[in-house]
Amino acid sequence: MPIAFTLNNEEKAVPITEADVIRIYDENVKNSTDYANPANEVQSGKRSVTVRFILEKGAKVIVAPPETFCEISYSLALEQEVKFIQVKKKESYDQILGKEFVYQNELPERDILPSL
Numbered sequence: 001m002p003i004a005f006t007l008n009n010e011e012k013a014v015p016i017t018e019a020d021v022i023r024i025y026d027e028n029v030k031n032s033t034d035y036a037n038p039a040n041e042v043q044s045g046k047r048s049v050t051v052r053f054i055l056e057k058g059a060k061v062i063v064a065p066p067e068t069f070c071e072i073s074y075s076l077a078l079e080q081e082v083k084f085i086q087v088k089k090k091e092s093y094d095q096i097l098g099k100e101f102v103y104q105n106e107l108p109e110r111d112i113l114p115s116l
Contacts, residue, residue: 004059012090015067016050047073065089071115
């Protein structure tokens with residue numbers, strides 16, 4: 001199952017708007033592909049653009065540190081039946097892979113930013 005990570009250059013999990021790389025990790029074959037974060041190419045709708053990109057790449061699971069989503073992008077993810085793996089902000093990619101994944105259908109409301 002493809003899992004999307006939003007990572008900075010230090011390979012730490014960060015919210016979409018802080019990510020340099022979108023990494024799609026295929027849990028079945030244990031390999032990954034990195035893409036430039038499309039949010040860095042637009043002025044508005046950054047989170048929604050990236051969620052759509054992740055979905056286009058076939059991922060239905062998103063690793064989600066706090067503030068990854070705004071209300072609009074979170075609604076989009078829920079409509080597409082995305083699952084979430086909740087992690088701490090700036091937790092390393094290797095640390096996350098080293099743990100057993102806990103898939104969630106929703107995130108805590110406190111982790112979702114208001115849409116502007």
